[in-house]
Amino acid sequence: MPGPVVGLLFLLLLLLARDRFVALARGPLQQDGVENASRGLLAHLSLLFVPAGVGVVQKLDLVAEHGIAVAVVLAISVVVTLLVTVATFLVASRLMSRGRSAP
């Protein structure tokens, strides 16, 4: 498991623990300290992908050769994925509301 994902879980657990145990609500864990810092970071999340994205200049030959095929594959895959995700969401919603209304 990648480090940042472990960190995500730890932070989530810590925030949940803070709500349960008052003793933990200190330092940045009080008065939305962690929350505000995280929001600031996430508001500019897209900036953080720029350096990696610029790496494409190293692979321009590959882009010239396969760029169109890759773009088409990505476009179709995104459409398929979105449709399947939405369909799953709607089907699951329907199943759950049915399960609730007919107990």
Added chain:
Amino acid sequence: MSANPFSLWVYLSQSPLLWLTVTLLVYATTDALSLVTHRHPLANPVLHSIWIIGAFLMLTGTSYTTYFGGAQFVHFLLGPATVALAVPLYENRKGGSRRSNPPARCLAALVVGSVTAVVSVVLLAEAVGLPRAVVLSLAPKSVTAGRRDGHQRIVARRSIADGGRGRPYRHHGRDHRHAIDEPDRHCGFPRARIRGRNRGAWHRHRSRVPG
């Protein structure tokens, strides 16, 4: 300043701070443009930052390694930003317990969406006959896309839930929802429309649920 502008350039190009500055300036500019166009998908700041910086590197004959020497400070923040995603998760935890457990269907949509993303892109890429290395590099990209789809569901729900709770993200000046699904580098897909449709589904769903 220096008598010879070239010597100034030689001096600046030795410092990683130049590339950090270039990255931030270009992003600030493209992001401002994106705001002006009301976040039009074609004005995606990441997309335009990448080609502008890329062109700048090629024009100045700078290697990507040199550029990354400065840009790594931005790249490094990806890790902390991933950890920071715990906060939206944490703030969403309560929305789940009321009204037919939305996270369960978010989870279902997320899992199915991720699997679909990987399988579809790999199958398509192989069908088109892309080289193995390219196919492999496409596969994990779609994992993040799937995660983003899941986020959209969560975020769409939260934007409604927040309306009632009075704790919108909007007070940070930037639309937080935009930040969440921004990692989308294949950019500008009809996100808004899907989100809108989904939101409609949620409303329809809510109106159907008794009580």
